[in-house]
Every structure is written in C-alpha cells, then in structure tokens.
Amino acid sequence: MSGSRLTQNPAIDPEQFVKDVCDLYPTKVAKKRLKHFIVRDPSQEQEIEANVRTVPGIITQRGCCFAGCKGVVIGPIGDMVHIVHGPIGCAYYSWGIRRNMFKPREDGHNFLPYCFSTDMQDQDVIFGGEKKLRLAIEEAYNIFKPKAISVHATCPVGLIGDDVQAVAKEMSGKLGVQVLAFNCEGYKGVSQSGGHHIANNKLFEHIVGTDDSGEEQGFTVNLLGEYNIGGDAWEIERVFEKCGIRVLSTFSGNASVDEMRRAHLAQVNLVMCHRSINYMAEMMETAFGIPWIKVNFIGIRGMAKSLRKIAAFFEDPDLTKKVEAVIEEEVAEAEKEIAAFRTRLQGRTVMLFVGGSRAHHYQDLFKDLGMETVVAGYEFAHKDDYEGRKVIPNLKVDADSRNIEELKVEADPTRYRPRKEPEALERLKAECIVDYYEGMMPDMPEGTLVIDDVSHVELEKLIEKFRPDLICSGIKDKYIIEKFGVPSKQLHNYDYSGPYAGFKGAVNFGKDVDMMVNNPAWKLLKAPWQKSPLLKAKLAVE
Amino acid sequence: MSGSRLTQNPAIDPEQFVKDVCDLYPTKVAKKRLKHFIVRDPSQEQEIEANVRTVPGIITQRGCCFAGCKGVVIGPIGDMVHIVHGPIGCAYYSWGIRRNMFKPREDGHNFLPYCFSTDMQDQDVIFGGEKKLRLAIEEAYNIFKPKAISVHATCPVGLIGDDVQAVAKEMSGKLGVQVLAFNCEGYKGVSQSGGHHIANNKLFEHIVGTDDSGEEQGFTVNLLGEYNIGGDAWEIERVFEKCGIRVLSTFSGNASVDEMRRAHLAQVNLVMCHRSINYMAEMMETAFGIPWIKVNFIGIRGMAKSLRKIAAFFEDPDLTKKVEAVIEEEVAEAEKEIAAFRTRLQGRTVMLFVGGSRAHHYQDLFKDLGMETVVAGYEFAHKDDYEGRKVIPNLKVDADSRNIEELKVEADPTRYRPRKEPEALERLKAECIVDYYEGMMPDMPEGTLVIDDVSHVELEKLIEKFRPDLICSGIKDKYIIEKFGVPSKQLHNYDYSGPYAGFKGAVNFGKDVDMMVNNPAWKLLKAPWQKSPLLKAKLAVE
Amino acid sequence: MLDMTPKEIVERQALRINPAKTCQPIGAMYAALGIHRCLPHSHGSQGCCSYHRSHLTRHYREPVVASTSSFTEGAAVFGGAPNLRQSLKTIFQVYDPDVVSVHTTCLSETIGDDIPSMIKKARDDGLIPENKWVIHANCPSYVGSHITGFSTMTRAMVDYFSDNGDKVKGRINVVPGFVEPPDMAEIKRVVTEMGVESIVFPDTSDVLNTAMTGDYRMYPNGGVTVRSLMRTGSSQATLALGAFASEAAAKLLETKCGVPFQLLDLPIGISATDRFVQAIMDITGAEPSSGMVDDRGRLLDIVTDMQHYLYNKKVALFGDPDQMVALTDFLASAGMKPLYVITGTPGKRFEERVRGILKDVVPGAVVKAAADLFYLHQLIKNEPVDLLIGNTYGKYIARAENIPFVRFGFPILDRVGHSYFPTLGYRGGMYLLSNIVNTLLERKDQDDPEERFELVM
C-alpha cells in the first residue's frame, strides 16, 4: 500500500490539517496537543506523546482510575462481590454497562448483575467511612457468602483518609473470606490506565498463585487482557478447543476467582489487551517463569497468525498440524462468509479512536474486509502501545505515573518453573513470538494519521475534512459522529453485538460493518426538497 | 319486593315514559313499538309483542338468520369445517369473535380459529356459485380431512338459486364425508332466531342419533343451549363431576360432532338458552323419549336450584345427597366470596337488553349480588320467552316465521326409549321440573319495564331518565352507554372475561360487576373546573 | 395453535381460508362516518349492519351508529324500495342526521335495487327534509374488498356534493384513504402547519376517537362538513393518498370539477411522507415547518440508532394494499427485508408496485394480492420470519410460529393505541417504528440466554 487515502487527495495536506486543528486551541494547549499527532512516515522513527494529562476543559474520551480498575479489570470477575466504597455514582455507572459476559460455574455464584456500594453519605465523609465499609463487607458476607470480596476506593475516600487496606485486612480476618482493597481513587493517574495497573498488582499479589492444587497437563494457556465483551472469549475458546489448547484462566472476561488462583500453572500467557494487562504478563514471567505471547484474535488473518504463534511456542508437531488444519477449515469458511461484505466494503475508509489496544487490533480485521484505516489513535495508551515495547526503557516517569505503584517482583521460591529451555526462549524472542509487541505505528502506512487522546473538536474537524465511511469509537462519540451522517461503531461495547473475536467473530463484525456502512437509511439524510431547488409542479395553478 | 325503583320515584311515571319514547317515532311506527313495552303489573296477564320485524330505519341490536345459524349454533362445533358460501364478509365477521371456547379431543381436530369461505366473486353471482362451492368443499376435504363439513348459505346464494343442499349431498357422496348444508340466508326471519331453528333442524335430522355405539350408564345429560362462552360449560361440568352427573354432549359449546351423534343416549336434556335450542329439546323428546329440564346455571341460587331439579328428575337418593352436599359446600364458599361485592353493590340498579335468554338468567345472579333489575328485554326472543311456554299454542304464525321449516318429528322406530314411567313424567311436569319454562315476566316485579327489541333511541332515553348503575347489553351498545358515564357489561362475550356460570362463575361475575360499577375512574368524568365555577386563585395578580 | 395447517402449500381455487380482507359495505360505513352528522344506512339484511357496527366498534372501542333496511324474505323477493322509504322516514324523524349515506349490500345488489331512483322518489315524495341529504354507494360485496367500499363511498361524496367553481389558490383536498382517525388528524395538522388550507375527506377524527365526558353525542364534533365537501370542487388540487382507497374520488373530482389530482402513496415512513410534503410544496409553494423537518430527522434518527435490530430482519406483512405498499417501502428503507407481502384485496397493481419496491432488496419476496392468512402461514412454515406485521388476526400465526408480532392496520381488536397515535407522517413513523423496534427488543430479551441478557440495547 503506497500512502493512504488521506495523502492521495492532493487537496488535503495532513500536516496542514494537524496544524489547523491545533490552532483552534489556546497557544500553550496547541503546543501540547501537537505532540499527540503523527502523520505517518514509515521511513522515520516517529515519536508520539501519550499517557500524559488531558488539558482541563478539553472534551476528552477519557475516564478515571476507578474505571480502569473496577470497571475494566476487576469488575468482570463474576463470582466475587465487588463493593465500591464511595458515594453511589461510581458503583451505579459501572453497573452492567460493559458487556463483559460471565457464565457461573458449578457453584452457581454470579454477582455480575449486581451493584454493591457503601453509598457514602455526608456523615461518612465528615466522620470517616471506615465504619460503614466494615459493616458493608460484613453485610455482603452474611447475605451472599462469596468466595472473595473486593473493595474499590473512590475519590473522596482517599481524601478523607479511610484506610481501605486496613479495613480489608481486618474484615478478612474477622470473616474468614479474602477481601482485596484497591486504592483506585478516580483522580489517580491521567486516565483509566492507572487503574489497570493497580488492579494487576493486587491480583498478582493476592490471587495468582494462591492455589497449587491439581495437575495441569497439555497445552495450557491463560488469556490475559481478554474481557469477553460480547462473548469474544467464548469464540476464542471454541477455536482453542478444536486445536487442543486449553485455557486455564482468563483475565478477566468470564473470570472465576478460583481459576485465577491457579493461573500460574499455565504454560504460556496470551496477551490480548497489551495496555491493560502487560503488567501481569511481565510479573508472572518473573515470578513463575511463564513467557507471554502478544496475540490478536481480531481478524481472520490476525486469528490465524496468533494461533500459529501459539503453535510455534509449543513446538509440538501434532499441535502444529492440528492448528494448521483448524486454520484451513475456519479461514475458508470465514472468507466465504465475508466475501459478500468485502465486496460492498472494499476501499471504504475507517477511523479508530478507542481504548489502549483495539485501535490496533481492529486494523487487521478491517484489512480482511478490504477497508482502509486512515486515522487511528488510543484513548489511554502509553508510548509503547504506539511505538512498541522497545521504547519502554526510555519512558520518562512523570508525577502522574509515579503515583501508581510499580511492584518489585522476584522469582517465586517454590513456584518458579521455566517453561522453555533458555535457548529456545531466546529463539522465540528473536523470532518476535515471545515477550514482544511492536505497537500500532508500524502497521500504519504513509500519510495516515495517528492521534493520541483525540478530543471532541478534533473529531469534528476530522469528519468535516475527511468524511470517512466509518468511525470506531465509544458511546460518548457515537451519536456526535452519526449526526454528521457518518456511521459510528462502538468498539467498547460492540454496539450490543458480538462476538467479534476469532473466525466467526470476524464474520459477525463484517456483517455489522456492512449493515452500518451500507444501510439504506443514510441515503435519507436530506429530504428531496433539500437536495434540489423548489420545483413548481405541473399541477400548480399560477 | 313491592314495586321497583322505577315506580318508587314519584317523579317518574313509567307509563308516561313509554308513551313519550314512542312518540319520538312516526305515528305508525309508534303504534307498533308500543306493543313491545310492558310496565309490569303482576296482577295482570300481560302480553308483549315479540319476534316480529324491526321497522326499517330503526337502529336495532338485531342480526340475521346466518348469525343465528352459523354464528350461534353451528360455529361452536370445533371439530368440523364450517364453510360459508357467499361473499367474504359473513365468514369474516363470524370468525373468532364469540368466545365460544373449545378444547380439541384426542384426535386433535380444532377448526375454531379458522375461517372458511367460498369468497364469492361477481362471476359466481352471475353464473352461479355451485361450482365454486363444490370445489371449496373438495379443497377443504383434501387439506383437512375433517369428520364433517357444514355449508352455510348467505343472502345472495338464495337469490341466485344455488342449490346448496344438492351440492352438499353430491359432495358427501363423492368424498365420503358428511356435508351438512344450511339454508340460513340472512334475510330469513326477523332476527337471528330463524337461524337457530334452521340449525336445530339440520343437527336433529343428520347428526343426533347417528351413532349408537357404546353403552351410556349413570346420570347422563346433554347440555342444550350452552355455548361455553368464557368457559361457562367447563365450570358447569366441574360441578356436575363433583355430583356424579355426566355430560354426554353439549349443544354446542365445546362441542364435538362425534359426541353430538350420540346425544340421543342421554337420560335428560338440560336446556340453558331456551330460545336457541328448545326446538332440539322438543324434537329429541318426541323422537327418543328424552325429557328436558329448563335450567339456569347463572347465579348461586339459580345454580343450586337447577342442580336440585336435575336430582329431582333422577329420583336417586344417593345423587340427591351428593347434590345437596355439593350445593352446601359450593354455596357457602361462593357466598363468602361475593359478600364483599354484595356490600358494595347492594341496591344498585341494572338494565338488561340481551339475547333470547340471558336477560332472564342474569336476573338471578343480580339478585345474588343485591342488585335490582329495573328494565329487561330480549333482542330476538319470542313471546314464550317472556310469557312462558303456555302461550305457544296460541302464537300466530306470520309470514316471517312461516319461512322457517317446522320439522315433523315422530318417535324413532328403533331408538325411542321413554326415560320415565308415564306417571313419573306427569308428576315431574306437574311439578314444573320437566318440559316447563315460565318465561321472564313472572320474575319481573311491579313497575319494572319489559322492552322487546330495544332501539338505540329508546336506550338513550332510558339512560337519561333512569340513570341505572349498570346496563348489560352487547358490543354495539357498550360504548354508547359508557359515553353517558354508565358502565356497560357485555353479556354476549362477557367483556372477554368469564366463566360466569356456576358457583365460581357467579363469584367471577360479582368481581367484574363490582369493578365496573365501583371503578374509581367514573369519578373523573368531569374536570374540577367543570364541577365548580372558575375560582380566581389567591395567586392571581389582579 | 392452528395445528390443522399443513406446511405443504397446495393451490386453492375456491376455498378462502382465514381472509385478509372483508366485504365492501363496512368500508362504506367507515367512510361515511367521516362526514359530520351523517348516519350510515345499510341497505340489506339486518345482519350486515349489525356485523359492521360490531366490528368497527371492537376496533375503535367507540359508539358506531348506523341503521339498516332490515330486509326480510319479502324484500329479497320484491326489492327493497319500501324498506328504504320506511327507513328514511324513520331516520329523519327519530335521528335527525344531516346526511344519510346509503350503501348497498350483496343482497340488494343481487336483487338489483336502483338506489338513485329510490332516493329521487323519496326526495320527490318529501321523505327527505329540506337541507338534508341522502347519498349512496353501490357496494357489491362480491367485488373487491372493504377498501373498495371505502373508495366508492368516498367517491360518492364527490359525486353528491362537490361543486364546480372558481379555484381557490392554495387550498388543497386530501383524500386520506382507509386510515385511522389520528392519521386523518395528523394529515390535517401537518398541512395546517405548512400554512396550507385543506379539506380532508372523509375525516373520522373526533368521530371515532372521542372523549369520555359523561355526555353522549350521537353525532360527535368531527367529520368533514357538507359545506366543505361542496367546496372540494373549487380547491386547487387533490392529493389522493393510496391508489386503492383514494384514487376514485380524486379522479371523479377532476372529471366533474376540473380539480387536478396527484396520486401518492400513503405517507408511511420517511420517503413517502417526503413525497407527500413535496407534493404540497409543488402545488402551493408552501414550505414545511421546521418542526416537521425536525420530526423527519427524529424518525431517521430512530432508524439509524436502532439499525442493529432492524437490519436484514425478515418480515412478513399483511394488510390493506395502500398500507402495504408504503409500509414495504418504509421497512426496506430501514434495512429490513419484507419477505412476504400479502393483501386480501385483489389487484395486480398492488403486486406490481410492491415487487418494484423489493426488486433489488428482496428478490425472492412473495408478493400477493387476493391472498389469505392461511397461505401466509404456510409460507412462514416453509421459511420463517423474524417479525410479523398485520392486523389482530395475525395473532394466531404469531402464536403458532412463535414470531414477534406488531399490530398494524385494520382491525386491531386486542390492543390500544391505534385510535390515538397516528402511524402516518413523520410523527406517525416514529410511533410505528418505535413499536416495531420495541417488539423486536422485547423478543430479544426473552430469547437471550442469561449470560447474554443485555442491560443496554
């Protein structure tokens, strides 16, 4: 592909566009924002600014630390009671909206449709909320007898000085049930991202590796950073099962806390959402000797490629054969089914502004559909998600990042077990199969735009200037985009559809994109009289 | 009861009311209509005009001969295919609206939710419709393989001279399935009543007594003129079963044609709707020796009384004991359950304009509820329904009645079997238990009004003058009455409720009447500002 | 439910099973109720009048008053002239309408009663008071359907009342067709909002959706007045909405009074309403109000917002031909797939029109006039659909095949709303489409397994 659609139109100079857009801001703000734009030039090592504060007043997609911790990583664990400690809102807004699906296990425990909060009142803010939190944990335990309880601190909790860790420990002892406390107050960090890290840390410290029971045989994996939105994890597991690969635990889609406790028994970790879960992958490798593979199960070819990476890791001829057979069968079927969509979508343009990984993942799938990603960016990613993990050593730690604890991890004295001979591991690393993520930018061709933490006004201008055929974003942008007459696909919640992962998911996605892009309703934006000047009909008596 | 509410109000002279209402008509019409009004004076033998033509232009409740035949008597037989021969309307309007319920028997045959018509077109009217009828019967047979088919002639069929009887006979022979043809063209007779008679005749001639198989033991009865509206027949059967009385067949609610064929094996016929089915009762007595009992299963006391009549007929001490036990139990329970309704309904007035029997039957039930029937009348009854069967010998046969065939019936040479010794039968007759119906009028106290074939304008005036608490009528009147702010209970279709028969039905009816009469919504007829003159509020700045 | 219906479809030439139409006179009666102070009169057996009144009453839950010639066997043999004379005498004395609309029935048509002569004689003999009118429509039930009767009675309004005269620029006639009272009101509202004077006829709004006040009025406030009907002849143009129900009247008005007409689809959905609005603009030069344009955009907004639940959904629809044409167009434009489109009313024109709409969208669609619900059910048994749209009689099929069901059309006997909320125009489209979407969502909620039960949809 030589240059993107953006650069093929001589009337549009992307560099000029970036400049014009930033000029809308106050000068100092403009200077900051400029660094979040890249007009791709693959011949250069390009650097983008990411994971820094959003300038106050800018209308951003971003959320808070609590959202990243409770909302993204911890909330999906379905057989735990997750208590939000704070005023009612934070619990309320993170209740049932993310479509992280869960099927209860044999014990029937399922707290996913529930919302638990200490519903803090002014008295609690004035006199401290620890007492209420203690009582809330006890009430939750008495009513539900869950296997574990989590507590999530919200903004005021940190300020008034409630020691949620101490309360958790105390109640854990008193009730005999594990209580995990997360200090994920909303103001921490610059986006959801801090919350992911906090969640990773606590799960690693208190859950992973706490149950050594049972022998785990065969090609066992953990799915990390797969949240089972719209049932993605189930489609992945369907294919895995055909191949003979067994998922021990998922972080944290359809997750059971019992299974997470035994995650350290797996052979390899598969990392889907690099941004939200790479901490866990790293820590588990250090502590237990489990390497990780960056996978992307989104897209037909992406799925096939990821399966091959897994096979390559295990270096088992039978598995490789089985994987290849499954790929052949599933790809053929999927390709057949998307053919019609592809015909109708070929050459259409798309922009992606979403999350910390999906804006990259879905580019594979759009390629399968013949669509061109002309602009892409993340909401809360770090530089390594754009430029690859190679930049990590050089990341500067600013005040906002420093607030999020970096655990010191060492090899677990009893549980560390290298999964590969050192040379094999080195080879896999050299082949970029293991412990490797190259970031989004290498996949973005010349002349495309990369935009970090896109703002409302930037989105408006992008649409006006480039009028893409589709924009993938979240709920807050969706109807703004669509009022322009441009279809907008929510890639957080899949517009209440899914699964989109795996082979069948790709077909499903193709169907949904075809529906949105080619919906006849878009032809009705203008009434006939708005399209052509008023015609006096032959009937009119003059 | 000394005089009705109507006469207790000195400001209202019912006689004057009748005169005033009739004065609204053209003189000749007024003279005719006057004969349809009776202000009850039990000290006199009062005569009412009934079963005569409605004057054209008068807005009447009445329907046609087809409605009486297909709609009332034949349509409810659920395991037959009923084909309407004519333009589409007659089949369409008689499709599924009457709430005659049916449960299929073991063979699963159930044609109740279906509507069959020859959908006659102009070509058929011009060239004759027999060919199409033949084909329609054949198609019906080929598709459904029913046990029997009926054909119902509509207005134009008679005029163009289609010989439906001949076609039925021919197709019956050809297909080997019984085909009954009914010459029930809409213009025959003066109301639905002619259609009942036509239906009775054909069923008697071709269905009843055509299957002698099996022995029928015990206290066997047929329910005649019970159409299972809202499940009435099922409630009656529930009580019968408790008593040990067995229903062989019902004419024609929840009716199976197979069971009707064996109706002649029963011990006694129980006549509910005297008007629509008395022909059958009479003919079966003549042909098979089955006496009939006029029953009324509507109302707690009515039900009890009817059960006692049946026991009296069978003269079996065990049955009598059982019946008394059932009555004791059921009456106590029902009385308990209606007590609250009765408290709220006591003394309320009701008018009844419905059918050929229900305007009488329901008076019993309203008495149970403490309500007073102040005006009542039938839609299509004959003089005997008002004045009792004693007047039958003196009825004059006019041109309209003469059109409806009167079958000559004789004792069946092989099937006639007297159910009672002659003296026992005579005694039962003398006790008014058997072959006796006294009509509605004896139950109407002094000063109440009896009105035959009430018209729209009469109804309006009745409401304006007497403002009853409830009027029972049909769908055409319902909303007219309610626009006056007076609740109107449909006694044809029970307002989609029921059952109303039997003990539980009476309770159910009490509940429904209480709901209608005491519904708080009636208090909202007028807005506050319509009730009191405009008040300038204290807020108004003058 | 409907367990007797076999899957295998065999052609029927004679037997109609579970019709999707009824007979002419009820349509004539309904149309006539749209004239202010008009008493419909059924010239035939009592049963016709009783059935038609009952059926309309069940649909509207409102008083439906009409009289009958109460034919007996004598009239059937010797003709109904005396019955009609007696009727007129009784009616004018007792019920005092401004207009008596006589419609025939299959009986009087088969007899061959000559209604115009009878009316003339009645007039000559003084049976019709001064300033009172008797009009008539021939309604042979064995031709067409209830839509035909409606069309004929509407045409009779032109025939009896429309006066030729100098054309009043900017005033239009709208013949709305066999639609609901709130639809007729909505048409009036929209045209008025464009600042255009209109005469809508017939007009059953405020006749068949009246208030509960404790005061019964035999002739409610609504209905087109005789005076307005007379003035239809001097309007600038006529918009006939629907070929089957409305074209005949408009055509006669052109012939009789030289008022040109445009035949339009019923304004169901965006495009058809656009064409309706455009036609008014073309004729009068008026512009749609900003509120109307907003409503248009709101309707489109529902389509795009909820496209996930609409797109590619297979729909079976049945009903009256003008409704089916416009509805098919609307559903297809919203991304749905009308797989079966059925009307009971005969008419090749219907099939051609609907097939034209579906040509590129659902090439395999089954489109059939003069068809019935038994056939539709069999089609569904052979290839199921995701949604059924039609009148109340569809509920048997919906239950038998477990298909979500939206009630639309005539009659609706088992739900409320159709008397109050229009389905015509942009606003009506919002109501109809919300109903469709919510029905599909309700079903999805029922079907979804517990782990896929959605909070947000």
Place this chain on the structure above:
Amino acid sequence: MLDMTPKEIVERQALRINPAKTCQPIGAMYAALGIHRCLPHSHGSQGCCSYHRSHLTRHYREPVVASTSSFTEGAAVFGGAPNLRQSLKTIFQVYDPDVVSVHTTCLSETIGDDIPSMIKKARDDGLIPENKWVIHANCPSYVGSHITGFSTMTRAMVDYFSDNGDKVKGRINVVPGFVEPPDMAEIKRVVTEMGVESIVFPDTSDVLNTAMTGDYRMYPNGGVTVRSLMRTGSSQATLALGAFASEAAAKLLETKCGVPFQLLDLPIGISATDRFVQAIMDITGAEPSSGMVDDRGRLLDIVTDMQHYLYNKKVALFGDPDQMVALTDFLASAGMKPLYVITGTPGKRFEERVRGILKDVVPGAVVKAAADLFYLHQLIKNEPVDLLIGNTYGKYIARAENIPFVRFGFPILDRVGHSYFPTLGYRGGMYLLSNIVNTLLERKDQDDPEERFELVM
C-alpha cells in the same frame, strides 16, 4: 437471573445493593443541557464527566457534550482552582458556549473548592468573555441523589439569571422537573394552547431529541435562553412541578424576585394534570382548549375501556420521587393497586405523600424512600405483583420473577420512545397508559392456554 438474592429480608445499614438512584452531578449536567448554548462542566476527576456523559447518551441516544476539570492527584491535594481556570480558557476559545455551568463532584466538594470565588476571579482576570456566563451548582454526591443535583442546578439558573422586575401579567414560569425532553415540549404545548405565555426551565427539548440531518450542531436549537431565564423574575407566578426536583428553584425565585409559586405534582395522569390546568386557570384566568379537554376525555376513555385489565392489578413501581408520587395517584385512580412504591432518593416527604395516596386503596402498601432494587426484589419474592414499572434496571427483576415490565423513568437504556413521546399531561397519559395496558395484554396472550387465547380483548 439474580439467583443470589435470597427471599428473606434482613435489614442492611451499610450495604447498598442495586441502587434506585445515582449521584448529584448527572442531574446537574442534565439540567444544564436545558439551557440554550450551555456547556456543562464537571469539576472533578475525568471519570465523573465520562460516566455522566455516557449514561445520558445511552438514555437519549444523542450527543451529550460536557467538559471536565480533569483532576489529577495534584489537584486533589492542592485544590482545583488552576484546573477550572485552564478549563474556562480552553472552553471559551475552543467551544464558544454562551454559558458554562460548573457543577462540583464529591471530590471537589470534599476538597472544599470555592467555586463562586473561582468564577469571580476568572471573570476579574478576563477569562470569561463579554456576554458569556459561568454559573455553578454544588453537587456533593454523598447527599441526596441525581434529583438533588438537578434541583440545585435549576436553582442556580434562578440564582444567576433571574432579574427582579415589574411583573408581566399572564406570563408564568414552569419548572418541569427531571422529566424527558418531550415532556418539557408537551408542557410548553399545553400552556401555549391555553393562550398563556410561559417560560419553562430547564428545557431539554430539541436538545436531547434532535433530528438526524447529516449536520451536527454542538449546541442544538433547544434550551431555555439566558434572556428568558432573566425574565423569569418578572413572571406572574411559578408552577413548580414536583417537590424534589423543582421546589428549590421556585422558592428562590419567590425570595429573590417576589414571584409567588405553587408546588404541584408532576402532571402524570388525569387528576394531577387537572390540577396543573386548574392552577394555570387560577393564575391567568385562561381556559383549557377544547382539544385539551378532548384529550382528557380520551385518556379517561382508555381507563374505562380497558378497566378489566387494570382493575386490582398489583403493581410494583420504583423511580424518582416526583414521578412516583404522581404515578401512584394515577394508577390508583385507574383501579390498580400499587403494592410497592420505592425510590432511591432519600426523603420522608416522599413516604408521607405516597402513603397518603394509598391509605384507603392499598393499606398494606410498602412505601420507601432511600431504598434499593435488591429490597424491592425481595419484597416481590415474598408477595408477587402483576406488573413492574420502573427504569431499565428493573429488567433483571422482571426476568428473574417473570413479571411484565413497563419501562418508565430514568434511565431507559434498552427501548425507544421516551425521547419522543411524552408521559406528562393528558396526551402523555394516553401514551403511558397504552403502554401499561398493552404490556398486560401481551402477557395475557402469552399466558392464556390455547383454548382461551382471545381474539378480541
């Protein structure tokens, strides 16, 4: 579904499970969107703004634009003044609103940020352009509920804008409360139809139910203008609809500008709407239009027509307090039995009012403020109901207990209609009641055994 919920009810003092309320700021944001060209600004962490925008967007399926002070740990420690200053700078340059409405959050409230001083300083420092306004509302999330936030922001409109002045006879203010855009439009329509001039504030109609036209406008046509808000101080009187959402603003307007107010129930159903109309009559001497009286009668007609399906039906309802009060009254007047009436918002006043309504009708009713859906579910497990009415979160209970469910209130995340069809006023009552009746009928159709499956209902 909800299998973890035990039947046995134990008192909880600390743990809220499945709330029937949310926090203040979202209410403030919603109210502020009802000002023309206003950009709501959330003074707190980014998450608040994101959650509130997302939630409102899901409910309205419309753009909901708001900005945030994007607090980080530094701001939490040292206060949010610099963030607010930077925000105002950015906002006015980039988004050019007429009004910025700042609402606090639990974070900035706990910190103790003094917003009025910050605004004053920003104004003094020239950060607020000429003819632009910055207003504020304190929204401690740990007090009250979203209704409180709505009430406070509405009060702020009076505080910042209302000018005392000579009273204009015949002009009234209406504070509609936390109701839907079409409800606010319906109130305007009704008042206008009475010939009365009114200022309705806030007014989210044409803001949160806009058209799809292909042209995005960050500030849609709707919303009460600043000019109108200024003029509220010279209106003749204020009608405050709902004690919880609207009284505070009306009271302040009385104190500040001497405009007397009447506190009324939300006009849901016949009686409450009667009182609303009567109040306007009392104040202005205006009369209701005949169309309104007709609509009233139509609404009553639905009640009487469908009484068989409503009477004595046990209902559980939950939602915002003003809605619950009026709805309870409406349902009871239609013969239904509200057995459980729950709101998440705290307030003894609510309990007293609803108990008063139900005193004679359902003496055993459970009425509870500051309650939650877990409790409601347990109540239902102990004595089932025939119908559940509430926001989308009720769907879990409805599924768990297999109860027919009518969505009413905020939020509705899984159906359409609430953005377009009012539930206030006589017309709104028709929509709401039709919905209730049809839901009950749908259920009856599902439950009826085949032999009792009804064609006519």
